[in-house]
Amino acid sequence: MSKAKFEEHLRKLGLRLTPERNAVLQEVASLQGHFEPEEVILRLRRKGVNVSRASVYRTLPLLVASGIIEEAIYKDRKTRYEKCAESEHHDHLICTSCGKIIEFVSQPIELLQEEVCRRNRFRPSSHTLEIRGLCDHCTA
Amino acid sequence: MSKAKFEEHLRKLGLRLTPERNAVLQEVASLQGHFEPEEVILRLRRKGVNVSRASVYRTLPLLVASGIIEEAIYKDRKTRYEKCAESEHHDHLICTSCGKIIEFVSQPIELLQEEVCRRNRFRPSSHTLEIRGLCDHCTA
């Protein structure tokens, strides 16, 4: 479970798993797909769990560093996260008309990416592939 | 040349090619690689060409819509542009340690992407592939 991962990461840095950090972790763990910081704040607030905006913004990077979530997509200029390995890894088709996001996985593309990295003596840690265009619906 | 493209797009919308818009176009055309709005403003200013920040910010989206430049990378939360088809199309390896950006082209990956789109009945207009990690230099 991700709590253990988080605790370990925190311990390594001499940091504590406070109620606030735990609340953010739990909330994030319960989410499906992408989410923005503001969403986490809102959902916690709606549940009556009080965690300040600042703490949420301070906690999310810790979760990234713990390998629990990762930055997924940059849209507008908001940071959007998603859980790591939620479904291994996937990329995105983004409809520029209706905003719909289709996830896809392509093993061949992944392999080719690795090859590109090798050729450039580059050690990859993450990647983002976004294809923008029009979805089925909006093509008409 | 891109001026014609821009003029046509503007005409279609009943807009004018003003000196300010032209100045932005010229500056952008003279740039290599990626650039940010602020960079355009600065360079114009240094040349003594006076175009307000607002006008630059208002012109860049017009250039995108004209197909002359495109949004390339989202880093921090700044918009970075690059000229369209400057070198066909390329993707990026981004070193998270030193910020170095390596461009690469992989025709096989492009082809696979097209296939993914077909499978999803998606009509792509642009895409971004960013691989983050450590470059040669920073691996040590």
Place this chain on the structure above:
DNA sequence: GTTCATGCAAAAGGTTTGCAGTCAT
């Protein structure tokens, strides 16, 4: 009693917008 955390409110930083004055048609 240090060190770490929190919340608040202010600051930051890129981008957008309202507005009054100008210019082209």
Place this chain on the structure above:
DNA sequence: ATGACTGCAAACCTTTTGCATGAAC
């Protein structure tokens, strides 16, 4: 005249930060 355009400054919005208070070790 009408509609488009500009510059300025203020507004916006997400994210970050300084600071005082408070909890943990």
